[in-house]
Amino acid sequence: MNEVETYRNQKFDFQNLFNQSEKTNGHVVPFLKTVRENAAKTFMEKGLPGKADENYKYLSLDSLFSQEYSYRFLQEIVHFDINHVFRCDIPNLNTHLVILLNGFYYGGKDRLIELPEGVKYGSMMQAAVEMPDVFQKYYSKIPAIKTDGLVDMNTALSRDGFFIYVPKNTVAGKPIQVVNLILSAKDLFLQPRNMVVLEEGAGLELVVCDHALSKKRSLSNSVTETVVGENAKLDFTVLQNDHNFASQINYHFIEQEKDSRVDTNTISLHGGLIRNNHFVRLNGTGAQNYLGGLYLTDKDQYLDNYVFVDHAVPQCYSEQFFKGVLDDRAKGVFNGKILVRQDAQKTQAYQKNNSILLTEDAKMHTQPQLEIYADDVKCSHGATVGQINEEAMFYLRSRGIPEKEARLMMMYGFTHEVISKIRIDSLRERIEDFVQRRLRGELAKCENCSRLCT
Amino acid sequence: MLIIKDLHAEIDGKEILKGINLELNAGEVHAIMGPNGSGKSTLAAVLSGRELVKVTKGKVLYKGNNLLEMSPEKRAHAGIFLGFQYPIEIPGVSMINFMKTAINEQRKAKGLEPINPSDFLKLMREKKALVDMDSSLTSRSVNEGFSGGEKKRNEIFQMAMLEPDLAILDETDSGLDIDALRTVANGVNKLKTSENASIVITHYQRLLDYIIPDRVHVLYKGKIVKSSGKELALELEEKGYDWIKKENDK
Numbered sequence: 001m002n003e004v005e006t007y008r009n010q011k012f013d014f015q016n017l018f019n020q021s022e023k024t025n026g027h028v029v030p031f032l033k034t035v036r037e038n039a040a041k042t043f044m045e046k047g048l049p050g051k052a053d054e055n056y057k058y059l060s061l062d063s064l065f066s067q068e069y070s071y072r073f074l075q076e077i078v079h080f081d082i083n084h085v086f087r088c089d090i091p092n093l094n095t096h097l098v099i100l101l102n103g104f105y106y107g108g109k110d111r112l113i114e115l116p117e118g119v120k121y122g123s124m125m126q127a128a129v130e131m132p133d134v135f136q137k138y139y140s141k142i143p144a145i146k147t148d149g150l151v152d153m154n155t156a157l158s159r160d161g162f163f164i165y166v167p168k169n170t171v172a173g174k175p176i177q178v179v180n181l182i183l184s185a186k187d188l189f190l191q192p193r194n195m196v197v198l199e200e201g202a203g204l205e206l207v208v209c210d211h212a213l214s215k216k217r218s219l220s221n222s223v224t225e226t227v228v229g230e231n232a233k234l235d236f237t238v239l240q241n242d243h244n245f246a247s248q249i250n251y252h253f254i255e256q257e258k259d260s261r262v263d264t265n266t267i268s269l270h271g272g273l274i275r276n277n278h279f280v281r282l283n284g285t286g287a288q289n290y291l292g293g294l295y296l297t298d299k300d301q302y303l304d305n306y307v308f309v310d311h312a313v314p315q316c317y318s319e320q321f322f323k324g325v326l327d328d329r330a331k332g333v334f335n336g337k338i339l340v341r342q343d344a345q346k347t348q349a350y351q352k353n354n355s356i357l358l359t360e361d362a363k364m365h366t367q368p369q370l371e372i373y374a375d376d377v378k379c380s381h382g383a384t385v386g387q388i389n390e391e392a393m394f395y396l397r398s399r400g401i402p403e404k405e406a407r408l409m410m411m412y413g414f415t416h417e418v419i420s421k422i423r424i425d426s427l428r429e430r431i432e433d434f435v436q437r438r439l440r441g442e443l444a445k446c447e448n449c450s451r452l453c454t
Numbered sequence: 455m456l457i458i459k460d461l462h463a464e465i466d467g468k469e470i471l472k473g474i475n476l477e478l479n480a481g482e483v484h485a486i487m488g489p490n491g492s493g494k495s496t497l498a499a500v501l502s503g504r505e506l507v508k509v510t511k512g513k514v515l516y517k518g519n520n521l522l523e524m525s526p527e528k529r530a531h532a533g534i535f536l537g538f539q540y541p542i543e544i545p546g547v548s549m550i551n552f553m554k555t556a557i558n559e560q561r562k563a564k565g566l567e568p569i570n571p572s573d574f575l576k577l578m579r580e581k582k583a584l585v586d587m588d589s590s591l592t593s594r595s596v597n598e599g600f601s602g603g604e605k606k607r608n609e610i611f612q613m614a615m616l617e618p619d620l621a622i623l624d625e626t627d628s629g630l631d632i633d634a635l636r637t638v639a640n641g642v643n644k645l646k647t648s649e650n651a652s653i654v655i656t657h658y659q660r661l662l663d664y665i666i667p668d669r670v671h672v673l674y675k676g677k678i679v680k681s682s683g684k685e686l687a688l689e690l691e692e693k694g695y696d697w698i699k700k701e702n703d704k
Contacts, residue, residue: 395542395596398502399556399612400530400563409555413546413595 014043014153017071021157024073029128031136039140039155046149053148058333058365059275059304061150064247069189069219073159075104093426095177095207096121102182103192103220104160112163119172119204120165124193127163134165138197138227142253144279144308145225151251154223158193161222164206168229171203175424178208180220182246187217194224198232200257205235205424210271212246220248230257230284235423238266239431240274244299247273258284265422267431268295268303268324269438275304282309282316289317294418295324296438297332297362304333307351311344314374320351323418325411325439326362334366334383342373351381356388356414411439455480455517455620455651456501462511463500470496472676473512478620481648485662485687486655488673489695494655495539497673498624501653502536503529516620530556531563533619533650537609537626544596549608552596553578553615560616581614585641602629610641617645621652627661639664659691674702 018040027033048065049056096113098121099106105123112122112130120131128135145151162178182188198204212218228234242248248271254262268274280289295303303326309318318338326332334353355364368381388410396406415435422428461474470493478484488494499507501514503526514521516532524532544552557577558568569577578592587607597605606626613621623642627635642652642665654665662670662684670686671678674695679702680686690698 389542389544392542392544394504394526395538395544396547396552396556397526398530398536398538399552399616400527400560401552401555402527402559403525405555405559406527409547409551410544413544416546 014040018156021073021159025159028125029132031132031139032128035140036156039152043149043152043156046152049148049150055148055306055335058331059273059302064219064273067217067219068187069217070184070186071189072102072104075106075160076102093175093177093207093424093430095175098122098162098176098178100160100162100178100180100192102184102188103158103180103190103222105162106181115173117173118167118170119176120163121176122163124161124163124195125159127165127195131165134197135195138195138225140225142225142227142255142279142281144253144281144310145223145251147251147277147279147308150221150249151223154191154193154221154251158191158223161192161194161224163194164196164204166198166202166204166232168199169201170199172205175205175207178206180208180210182212182218182220182242183214184216184218185214189219190221192220192222194222196224196226196234198228198234198260200229200231202229202232204233207237207239207424207427209239210242210248212242215243215245217245218247220246220250222248222250224250224252226252226254226262228254228256228260228262231259232257233260234262236262236264237422237424237427237431238264239434240266240268240271241434242271242274244270244272244301246271249275249277251277252279254278254280254289256280256282256284256287256289259286260284261288263290263292263421263423265292265418266294266305267419267435268293268297269434270296271301271303273302275306277306278308280307280309280318281312282318283312285313285315287313287316289319290421291318291320291322292418292421293320293322293324294415294435295322295326295332296415296435297324297330298327299330300328301330302332303330305335307334307336309338309349311338311340311347311349313341314344315346316344317348318350320353321418321421322353323355323415324364325356325358325414326364327358329359329361331362332364334364334368336367336381337369337371338379338381340370340372340374340377340379344374345376347374347377347379349377349379353383354414355385356411357385358388408436408439412436415439456521457515458512459514460512461497461500461509461514463496463507463509465496465507469510470507470676471500474673474676474678476671476678478651478653480619480651482668483646483652483654483665485665485667485670486653486673487657487659487670487687487690489699490657492673493676494657494673495624498536498539498622498653498655501622502526502534527559528563530616530618531560535613535616535618535621537606537613537621537623539625539628541597541600541605541609543598543600545598547596549592549594549596550578553592553612556612556616577615581611584614584644585611586637587611603631603634606630606638607634610638614641614645617650619650621645621650622655623652624655625657626654627656627658635661636664659687662687672698674698
């Protein structure tokens with residue numbers, strides 16, 4: 001079974017890829033056969049989003065997809081001691097650990113673990129087999145997944161990812177931490193598919209860390225569907241710490257019911273190309289959503305945050321707060337759209353994007369958009385792109401703080417506002433440390449994973 | 455301590471200081487007064503090392519060294535402190551971290567070890583009491599959301615923490631009510647020793663009711679046009695700046 005198919009083609013040939021994937025895997029779950037075939041058909045019609053697509057104006061997908069990658073249709077059996085390769089060193093952060101290796105769940109025989117309180121976590125495909133009711137109820141059901149072809153591509157090709165289920169009125173005792181590792185001797189194209197389900201009154205703290213370990217090129221097209229039931233609470237922190245050869249496009253679809261609350265913090269420390277798509281639908285009154293993001297980019301890195309928040313019903317609250325520092329020739333994009341539908345009265349929606357450019361070659365495109373069809377709402381948006389405040393620099397220097405240190409203090413102060421929203425104390429402290437070291441020009445990495453990360 | 459000789463300086467090509475001469479010794483307080491636009495703040499900017507002011511002629515010696523060649527941080531290490539007319543708000547940078555970094559950088563320049571945390575906290579408490587500063591302010595970001603009075607108090611607090619040899623207070627009295635003015639002046643007086651010196655820049659005489667200067671200089675059109683003892687401040691208060699203007703515009 002340890003079959004590794006290598007896919008090489010100058011031009012992206014989806015049909016060929018899909019056929020190989022179907023042939024290699026067959027279908028353990030009949031439900032998925034239909035879903036995959038439909039998605040493949042849809043992708044063939046839509047294709048990749050092109051430059052004409054407003055949402056992909058600044059990112060050339062064609063050039064990304066015209067490169068050569070190998071593709072794994074099945075999990076490769078790799079034996080490695082996780083403690084030797086990777087241990088995410090967050091002191092006092094006692095978590096249940098889930099490892100995804102090259103997009104596949106990595107663990108022993110037990111591919112879906114049930115905690116005493118009833119929380120289940122593990123492999124997405126295992127959940128499709130073991131929990132068909134839950135799986136089929138939520139898989140590929142969020143309307144926004146129709147957004148563009150990349151999601152269909154993922155639906156058609158993906159063969160695993162992580163799955164978390166928190167039953168009704170259950171609060172996970174400690175956070176779950178998912179570590180996405182890329183470890184490959186070849187350039188790799190991967191398509192993880194993840195799902196997080198919180199039933200009514202459930203609670204979960206989730207931390208996802210992305211680490212490309214091998215210094216090979218990689219392209220990840222990942223999709224996460226998150227369904228948050230009535231009165232449920234989710235705290236979601238994503239730490240992206242890849243290297244300059246790693247590219248990732250990810251879609252996170254969040255669907256929220258009445259009085260639920262979701263806090264997401266996406267900290268992009270490092271990565272050659274990162275495109276985060278955050279789709280939120282507030283689908284029950286009193287739902288609250290906070291999306292926070294911090295990006296620190298340099299060299300020729302590309303960082304792109306796309307946000308779409310859909311206020312579908314009245315009396316919901318949403319806030320988006322993205323900040324970043326761009327150095328060297330880095331390029332950043334923020335495209336944030338808030339849609340307030342006609343019925344969504346008493347909506348409160350706030351959006352802010354602030355960036356600092358450290359050089360003349362760094363660029364930031366920012367485009368906040370409000371589309372409001374209700375008349376009784378409180379909405380605001382704003383964006384700034386600027387340099388470090390030289391008046392403040394002088395103030396610090398006049399007290400004896402050297403220029404370099406003053407600049408770091410200013411940058412750190414700028415990022416602090418976003419970091420301070422992370423609610424898990426030990427995680428926030430660790431991220432503060434990561435950010436400080438990143439700003440000092442040291443690659444922020446976990447202490448215990450020094451060997452392969454450099 | 456400070457010798458200024460024939461100092462000329464310009465901002466954006468416009469000459470603001472047109473030949474300033476001043477000598478200040480340890481243990482002295484000098485007041486610099488003058489109407490708006492006379493060059494008072496420009497002088498403070500030159501002394502603290504602001505880049506937007508270009509010195510075109512003359513020299514400034516501080517403790518025998520050429521001050522104009524020193525970076526703002528080097529000046530601070532050498533004991534110069536500027537009390538800002540408009541203190542800057544710096545969101546995200548905490549007062550505590552700011553003060554600790556400033557003190558430790560100054561200690562480093564003197565070859566000293568970083569201050570130990572309990573000594574630092576003790577120092578903070580002591581100096582806050584000295585300027586009657588609300589305790590909660592130091593747990594916030596630098597000047598962020600401070601009222602005008604709190605900002606000025608914060609300047610004197612920082613001065614107390616850093617114990618400079620030469621303090622230049624640029625319009626510290628502006629925007630202060632009489633109680634705040636008294637507290638700020640009281641702080642300055644308590645910090646005065648025979649080893650340090652201050653330059654107090656002010657438009658009004660009222661600050662000088664509380665901080666008694668040894669010399670008062672009147673700056674007008676980029677030059678010191680009159681220097682005298684503390685009685686000059688009272689004379690200015692009584693007559694206004696018009697007689698100075700008349701005398702010099704002749």
